[in-house]
Amino acid sequence: MQLDVDGLDQHYGSAQVLRSVGFSVPSGGCVAVLGRNGAGKTTLLKCLTGVLAPTRGSIRLAGEDVVDLPSHVRSRRGMAYVPQGREIFGDLSVGENILAAARAHGTKASGAVEEALDLFPILKEMWKRRGGALSGGQQQQLAFARALVTRPKLLILDEPTEGIQPSIVSLIEDVIAGLRGRISILLVEQYLDFAISLADRVVVMSRGTVVETADRGAIDRDALSRHIAV
Ligand SMILES: Nc1ncnc2c1ncn2[C@@H]1O[C@H](COP(=O)(O)OP(=O)(O)OP(=O)(O)O)[C@@H](O)[C@H]1O
Numbered sequence: 114m115q116l117d118v119d120g121l122d123q124h125y126g127s128a129q130v131l132r133s134v135g136f137s138v139p140s141g142g143c144v145a146v147l148g149r150n151g152a153g154k155t156t157l158l159k160c161l162t163g164v165l166a167p168t169r170g171s172i173r174l175a176g177e178d179v180v181d182l183p184s185h186v187r188s189r190r191g192m193a194y195v196p197q198g199r200e201i202f203g204d205l206s207v208g209e210n211i212l213a214a215a216r217a218h219g220t221k222a223s224g225a226v227e228e229a230l231d232l233f234p235i236l237k238e239m240w241k242r243r244g245g246a247l248s249g250g251q252q253q254q255l256a257f258a259r260a261l262v263t264r265p266k267l268l269i270l271d272e273p274t275e276g277i278q279p280s281i282v283s284l285i286e287d288v289i290a291g292l293r294g295r296i297s298i299l300l301v302e303q304y305l306d307f308a309i310s311l312a313d314r315v316v317v318m319s320r321g322t323v324v325e326t327a328d329r330g331a332i333d334r335d336a337l338s339r340h341i342a343v
């Protein structure tokens with residue numbers, strides 16, 4: 114499902130955090146958004162998913178402007194979101210977390226749950242464990258599974274490798290690689306090599322605006338690392 118973002122502005126009080134942000138994720142494409150801490154990446158994703166209402170601009174899903182639609186309707190249209198910091202339900206079990214996500218989305222087929230558990234087998238073992246008792250890497254897998262059981266057409270991930278041990282990073286990389294081409298993926302990352310290995314297109318943000326866009330093949334790793342180095 115194609116995503117087109119155009120002229121997006123966002124303010125927190127009088128501070129402008131997004132400035133005329135525009136880019137597209139083609140249907141089945143994987144786009145990585147890179148940028149330093151505070152560049153506005155999470156704010157952008159919150160606008161896309163309907164957590165925040167942008168002050169200006171359009172967000173089109175398969176051609177339809179969804180900027181005035183609430184989050185749950187965007188989710189029905191096929192958008193799923195894995196937020197930064199996971200945001201799972203700590204007091205619910207792993208199973209309850211997953212089934213609640215499937216139910217909220219109206220997923221009837223248990224097939225979606227089975228598929229997600231096959232990708233993240235640890236969640237099967239931890240099915241009855243409280244979400245809050247999982248390690249960071251296990252919570253990341255749970256958040257990812259919660260998004261996948263909705264059978265998204267556009268998957269939005271905010272720093273899925275942040276604070277995660279290398280073996281889980283490579284599992285997450287494999288899962289994203291397996292989804293590439295089948296659904297659209299928008300990936301916010303600060304881990305440059307992870308982003309470059311997966312993305313068909315890289316969008317660099319600085320101070321709330323897009324300063325660079327490069328497609329696979331034209332990606333200059335050194336130029337990118339200068340943009341995002343602290
Ligand atoms: N709720 C808020 N109220 C006021 N300012 C905020 C709020 N959330 C974020 N900001 C500010 O907006 C700017 C962009 O923040 P945002 O979280 O979007 O950046 P980010 O690129 O996701 O950073 P990080 O890489 O650290 O996750 C920062 O200057 C931040 O301090």
Ligand SMILES: [Mg+2]
Nearest residue numbers: 154155156197
């Ligand atoms: Mg962020």
